[in-house]
Amino acid sequence: MRRGSIASLLGIGVVAGGCAAAVALALPWLPTPASDEAGRIKPLFWFVIVICIVVFALVIAVMLYSITHFRAAPDDDSDGPPVHGHTGLEIVWTLIPTLLVTSIGIFSAIVLSRNDALGANVLRVNVTAQQFAWSFSYPDAKGLTSGTLRLPVNRSVLLTFTAKDVIHSFWVPEFSQKQDTVPGITTSVHITPNRVGTFPVICTELCGLGHSVMRTQAIVMSPAAFEKWLHGQAKAVSSPSSDVAGAAVFKNNQCGACHTLKAAGASAATGPDLDTLPALAQGAGTPLEEFVRQSIVDPNAYVQKGYPRNVMPATYGKALSKQELDALVQYLISSSKKG
Numbered sequence: 001m002r003r004g005s006i007a008s009l010l011g012i013g014v015v016a017g018g019c020a021a022a023v024a025l026a027l028p029w030l031p032t033p034a035s036d037e038a039g040r041i042k043p044l045f046w047f048v049i050v051i052c053i054v055v056f057a058l059v060i061a062v063m064l065y066s067i068t069h070f071r072a073a074p075d076d077d078s079d080g081p082p083v084h085g086h087t088g089l090e091i092v093w094t095l096i097p098t099l100l101v102t103s104i105g106i107f108s109a110i111v112l113s114r115n116d117a118l119g120a121n122v123l124r125v126n127v128t129a130q131q132f133a134w135s136f137s138y139p140d141a142k143g144l145t146s147g148t149l150r151l152p153v154n155r156s157v158l159l160t161f162t163a164k165d166v167i168h169s170f171w172v173p174e175f176s177q178k179q180d181t182v183p184g185i186t187t188s189v190h191i192t193p194n195r196v197g198t199f200p201v202i203c204t205e206l207c208g209l210g211h212s213v214m215r216t217q218a219i220v221m222s223p224a225a226f227e228k229w230l231h232g233q234a235k236a237v238s239s240p241s242s243d244v245a246g247a248a249v250f251k252n253n254q255c256g257a258c259h260t261l262k263a264a265g266a267s268a269a270t271g272p273d274l275d276t277l278p279a280l281a282q283g284a285g286t287p288l289e290e291f292v293r294q295s296i297v298d299p300n301a302y303v304q305k306g307y308p309r310n311v312m313p314a315t316y317g318k319a320l321s322k323q324e325l326d327a328l329v330q331y332l333i334s335s336s337k338k339g
């Protein structure tokens with residue numbers, strides 16, 4: 001091989017590799033990790049990306065060089081020379097990919113086994129997925145259910161998934177892990193959140209019309225704040241007073257993020273003002289209690305004029321236990337009568 005050929009092959013390879021590296025580095029492909037597991041996955045991701053860039057540069061260099069140097073003349077219809085092969089070259093191009101793929105396999109196996117290793121004092125959370133809502137229950141707190149996933153920072157968490165209808169998939173981008181939820185079997189994923197904050201929980205398996213709205217939040221809190229929430233909520237939700245229990249359910253499920261309710265100190269205006277529920281029920285021609293219950297369980301059954309459909313997740317109430325739903329309905333009725 002002439003020195004000139006090697007120089008041009010190298011030149012093309014460096015330019016192609018440089019472009020690919022620029023694309024890889026210039027865009028924020030992954031969010032900042034928020035769990036120990038994501039922190040281990042990130043270097044693995046970059047290990048694979050670097051291998052891809054090198055292979056890409058090599059392929060582009062040989063391809064462009066061949067196109068420009070070995071192009072047949074327009075009137076040349078002859079066959080190429082009969083070449084049998086090159087044993088040395090074949091061994092090299094078999095050995096190098098074998099080593100690369102094996103190294104990715106070993107790296108992945110190490111990361112996976114470390115990510116699956118539960119820490120001490122594991123927090124267990126049972127996750128139920130259904131069209132189109134997530135529900136999280138805490139067996140340590142008498143089965144307290146919440147529509148948002150609250151977790152303490154720096155503690156090993158084992159999420160166990162069940163699906164009620166079709167396949168869904170649990171994904172928090174900052175945790176870098178996805179887990180399918182499959183009817184009939186339980187699946188699980190281990191997470192050790194290491195950054196306090198609020199992150200999106202996304203369903204990442206097409207599961208029906210409401211797939212795109214099957215979202216909630218993962219709220220990572222300090223251990224003290226989490227314990228306070230967990231026990232405060234467990235106690236409040238099981239309170240015999242529907243005002244106490246309902247207020248807890250209202251707060252838990254972040255109803256105040258979209259609605260106004262004076263009694264809860266909520267003043268958002270995305271959805272109808274809940275202080276005017278008696279008037280809204282009258283407008284709909286439905287008895288108040290039935291109206292409130294239906295609006296939670298099936299928000300699209302009656303949509304208040306001036307508000308778009310499908311903004312409130314279609315099956316919001318499915319994340320609630322019967323006890324929680326009853327408490328919330330009673331709380332909304334009594335608060336709106338005061339308001």
Ligand code: CUA
Pocket residue numbers: 130131132167168169203204205206207208210211212214
């Ligand atoms: Cu559940 Cu998509």
